[in-house]
Amino acid sequence: MKIKILIFLIFFFVAQQSFAQQNLTISDVFSLALKKAEKIRIAEENITISKEGKYKALAGLLPTLTAFGKYTDYYNEKIVNNQIIQPDKSMLWGVTLEEKLSLGGKEFINYAISGQNLTKTEFDVTSFKEQYLLRVAQDLYGYLIAKRAVEIAESNVERLKKHRDAAKIRLKVGEVTKTDLLRAEAELSGAEAELIAAKNNLKVAKAVLARDAGIEGDFEIIENKLRDPYLNLTVDHVKALAKELRPEIRAASISKDIAKKNVDYAIGSFFPYLSLSATYQKLDQSPSNQMTNKESKYAIASINFPIFEGGLRRAEVSEAKAKLRQAELQYEDTVKEVFIDVESAYHNYITFRDTIKSLEDEVAFARDNFNSVFKQYQFGLASSLDVTDANTFLVTAERKLMEAQYNYQLAILRLRQSTGTLLKAFRDNEIVAQETDK
Template identity: 35%
Template sequence: MLKINKIHVCIQVLLLLVFGFSAQGICEQPSYTLKQLCQMANENAETIQIAREQTFIAEQDKNRARSVLIPAATLYGSYLNYKNDDAYTPDVNTLGAKLTHSFTLNGRELIAYKVSKHGIEKAKFSEQAIRSDYIFQVAQAYIQTLNLKRLVQVADAEVKRLGNYRDSVNEKLTVGSVTKTALYRAQAELSKAKTNKIVALNNVQRSKAGIVRLTGIPDDFSISPGGTKDIENFSITLEEIKSKALENRYEIKEAKKDVEIAKRNMAYEKGAYWPRLELEGGYREKDITYDTGIGTQGEYDTEELYIQAQLVFTLYDGGLRKAQVRQALAKQRQAELALANEEKAIILESKQSFLEFNTAKSTLINLADEVKSAQENFNAVQMQFKYGMADSIDIMDANTLLVDSQRRRSNARSSFYLSILKIIYTQGDILNYVVTAGRYPNGLFWPDLIL
């Protein structure tokens, strides 16, 4: 009997463990790192999928251009029947097969095929540029959400601090050290702090909703921060940013490919001035029947193999070819101007990201001292209030100074990380260092940038 009870107890414990771990697994929120969020966005984002489809369309354009270089094979058949057939209007049953091909003597079709291959490269550059922009948005949303979570911690600390102050005022009120107005002020400030905490929590939920929209992940999730190894030592020069941006940015690569395509399109349009050679070869069989007029049917069959060549040269087209060549020349000028404009825009973006980085770094250093001083000031004023050397206004001023400095430091830290992120994006490296978690040239590991 004792042995049976022991077995029963063991089974109950086992069931509790199994169902306990199962419930924990069901209730646990999935947690995402920056790399995981970017990978989910890369898979689920409609914007990126549209860009992928554009690359696929470009690949099919290449197949279409290649099909022009291959002769077309055709099978055909026809039957011609007359009501009153005779030797002059016989019934004809025709079957045949033929190969047809035509090309311009300057190789215009080959030029179109090469243009289509460059079109695929351009579409891939465009896809990568769209991916970079989208992943940059995801990374920005990630950093901003972390900052908002830190602001919730600041608000929570303020609620606890003012709650303790309210309790202290209440104790002093019982012994007559302060007036009741001090308690009312403490309760009002505590309610205000609780309201600020609710607003901060709502801001986090709004930011997380933005991440859900960008990445397509479920609504119930949390984000995992990383470390900050050597981030304060991050340094870079303006020339390094500009040189890497002009070399790596997909927008520049796409614009250069546009110029190359425009030059080849010019050669393609000039090919319209060349003669066109049309070739045809095939086999044809005809079964011919007719009424001989004496009550019998006459019939005979013919078979033939043939080759036909035709040279076509357009003498006058009303100015069509001339207009097409001028359009191609204008599009080439447009592509060159677009490349120059893109280079100037990226140089400006490099300067702005460099200045933002320097400003954010200096601000963060100064705010660290400000928070430390504000914390020491609050502690001192709190001690003075304890011994009756400060009033509630002094406490509120010290608390406001501390909260404002903590919020500014949190925002400055977020701006600092965003400025580094902007530099990596400007240099065209964001896909390497966010999606694949590569290593930055100065040894800084990208996930280490995030708190």
């Protein structure tokens, strides 16, 4: 009996821990996304594929060792003048070491390209991870905005309930008409409908965040103030940072170098191929005689030079040069696209950062204004319409401030992504502001 109770308690404790609410910071959410998101794991497989491509290119440089064997069972043996022309059966086996290289160095060029392609893939994966982390950040702040929208809607409902109750009291004493009460109840009904919609939006935002970040079970987000490294930087400083660190630009630069090497690789087809091989073989046959060569060792060196192949090599060189021009243009286009991206992110960041103080003042004014108008309404110095207008002004101001505050935090992460520093800042634990930064 005691054992059953103990097992039940252990099971209850484990189940309670499994369903307990998780409190996650933005760093926790990013960690989960990098570990569990299927899209990131799919992208990381590209690095494995590129590594195997490098091994394949290395295989083209190394000699091949081949073992061979052949067993022959003849219909009958043939002997002429006591010499075996055809034995009854024979077995031949041996090994061959062979190396085939282009005198134009194509194999070495291909190996160098495979190494650069691996580096380019790593930059591509870094770029994808940063874009995905930004997507997760958008989901996270979308969830926080939805959560705050529910709180604003609940406060709005509470204020309008007080207004409705005040209208009932004044109607009873004959200070207002029933129109005032009906208007107050209509405003309250509208606010309650908005609250229901806000709660449903919160559920959707939470589900989207959990899906993209790979969060399992119930959770809550702990809000942290983000470190802002761009307070004293101009747009030109941010552009210079992006040109140096943005993985898309670095990948495009490597693509340009790869295209140059591909031209050299195509030109290498005009050079002859050198083949070297060494073979050891052994022959066993029955019947056998002294004239049978039972063991052989030999080496072969040959050069092959294609004279005419229908213009294939010239076409390959022209194609490689065209792809080089494409890569150079693609690099210039990538730099321009990144600069546009940086300018957009920077100006959005400035907009949200510099408007927060004004919006805070607007909210403070709207709250004081509503409190004043509501008191005036209680004493018959303001109309129901005045209260409704003051409340609408307050709700609008609160929503604008809330969105600006969260969009400012998101704009910092957007700037980090546009400069190619988001993933590094996360890994170096520089996303969230430390106590010394506050």
